[in-house]
Amino acid sequence: MSSKTSETTEGGLAATQATHAPAAAAEDERARASLAGLPHAFISAEGAGVPLNLGDLWGYRELLYFLTWRDIKVRYKQTLMGVAWVVVQPLLLMLVFTLVFNRFVRSGEGAIPYPLFAYSGLLLWTFFSVSVSSGMNSLIGNTSLVTKVYFPRVFIPAAAVGAGLVDLSVGAVLLVPLAAYYGVGVTPKLLLVPAFVGLAALLALSAGMVTSALTVRYRDLRHALPFLLQLWMFASPVIYPVGVVPPSWRWALAANPMTGVLEGFRASLTGTAFDWGLVAVPLVAAPVLVAVAFYVFRSLEDTFADII
Template identity: 50%
Template sequence: MDVRDIWSHRELFYFLAWRDVKVRYKQTALGAGWAILQPLISMIVFTMLFGRLARLPSDGQPYAIFSYAGLLPWNFFTNAVTNSSNSLVNSNNLITKVYFPRILVPTAAVGAALVDIAIASTMLLAIMPIYGVGFHASLLLLVPLVGLTALTAASLGIWTAALNVKYRDIRYALPFVIQLLMFLTPVIYPITFLPARWRWVLRLNPLSGIIEGFRDAIFGRPFNWNGLAISVAVTLILLLAAALTFSRMEEEFADII
């Protein structure tokens, strides 16, 4: 995989990402409003079910903001991975007719999802004062945390996109796997909810450290840098493995897609 070739086609990346954004909201009544409604409605449901009825802990913070802080990166990750995994199959006409680095297609799908999390973040800033959560300088760290989430989504999206070209079962299996993954990710509960001896298992999921980082930034708490370091290390390993897998399979795309 030639990095210089990818860089020389960077304008195509922007075009593909913007195309995905326009297609996603084309002929929808609410348009980009869905980027706000999805986490907002989930937050309300989670607060009622898990915050009030199940009384799950929230590290002493309002459960509504606690859950929304987890839903922001989680929804971004799931939407990015889902769209990325189907991106090559949905772009078969482009792939079979024009040469360009094919990895731009799944990564552009991840880039398009950045628009959603940017819009959804504005709702977070709007509801924080309602629940008595103040603004902190640590909120600026949400930017690199979103970048890390994007890398994590890209690593899985690149891998599943390549496999989906050859094995269309991925399209059906991925939603089920993502649904299971949610229970192994601290979206509705804090990491401290698990016994200390089992927390290392949760740490192997890079989203665990990322979501914990989101909450630390939002609530102005000290960061768990060890947890973030594990997330970065696991993400880089996944990204390298995904890039190698994609590179090996790339030559076959035009023939079997």
């Protein structure tokens, strides 16, 4: 600042103009250099494409943790049984289905005992459907976050899945006595359990992203989704094994990525053989669906605050 002032006072008007420009440019250069290392954001207009802002996902990662933590905390505040509900729901369903279906579903040679079969299926399915439905409601349930502060909004439905994962881990504890009771041994395949849980989480996240983004504009989904999830459950091998479906209809079952996830999850738990044909479907579909859903979400995200 001082050097510029002295130059302008010493020179004439013409000289001032001549020396001013480079001095100012040099100063601008110095000023700009002092901005190096600061986070830089460029906000473009709506028409200018959909920036994915993947860097922000990393930059704000702690918030994903906090939102998940909040969802878990809030879910069991002021409840008597707290997190025990996570076990009670699939357990009761398992008892009911065992009473009703145990006789109809023939457990063949080497098949998984029905109560274990049903509980593992219901546990994973409950995780999936709760994650999707709470994911769908997550954005409209966090209006003040969406309209008052910036962070990658995808963390909101993602936190719903994250909270579901914690529930799932708690519910999985009951698998240990069940497996022990039915004499299912520990096999190296158990190491693959997290992989199938991960696939289920990715599928739930995809559905959560798309449905939550659409729900911001169209509230219809809130009425349709619980019904659709129910239908989806009966179209997935949750309470019945793939074997009961006539071979001519197997393709329809296989096309549902949750089929492969459920089958793979159970096979990993009990150490039985994989049906690779079924498992391959979610392996391919989950990453593709997540990418597509994320793009859909991002392209709608910029309008959330305006229309929510």
